[in-house]
Amino acid sequence: MRNRNQIYLYIAWIVSIVATLGSLYFSEIRGFIPCELCWYQRILMYPLVLILGIGTFQSDFSIKKFVLPMALIGWLISFYHYLIQKVPGFAEIKPCVNGVPCSAQYINWFGFITIPFLALTAFTIIIILMFLLKKSSSKYY
Known part of the structure; x- marks a missing residue:
């Protein structure tokens, strides 16, 4: 159980690193200027690198209570952003x-993979991995 939890944390941490480096690549190397919703997604993803990294190396599975709310909010923003891009007329609800x-x-x-879709995928993977985390049965004294 403990090894499996450690693997889940490690994978979630790697996903957050890849998402962070990907967003920095698009803005700093490719020169894409982030929109307002992109900034909100970054604000929620970037701290996950630190939180998941600390949790991974300290085998602290209680970080789930910090990671899950941030990832869920990030997922909602990414989903909304993707709808703005892909559903005709949806952008008129809240224009940037x-x-x-x-x-x-x-x-x-491929006609459907955009930057918000990539963020949505990263948040989804992190959320799934946090739900797979189980409380450790061992007691610390």
Whole structure:
């Protein structure tokens, strides 16, 4: 049980690192300017690198209570952002007024993979892994 939990934490940590590095690649190397919703997703993903990293190396499975709310909120924002990009007329509900419009699609791989879709995937994997975490049965004295 403990080894499995450790693996779940480690994978979640790696996913958060890849998502963070991916977002930095798109903005700093490719020069894509993040929209308002992209910033909210970053605000929720970046701290997960530290929280999951600390939890992984200290075998602290109680971090689930911090990671899960952040990942769930990030998932909701990513899903909403993806709907703005892919559902015609949905962007009119809340237009982004500053800078880049949230409906802009810098990438559109295979006709459905956009940057918010990548964030949605990362948040989904982290959420699933947090739900798979079980409380450790061993007692610490």
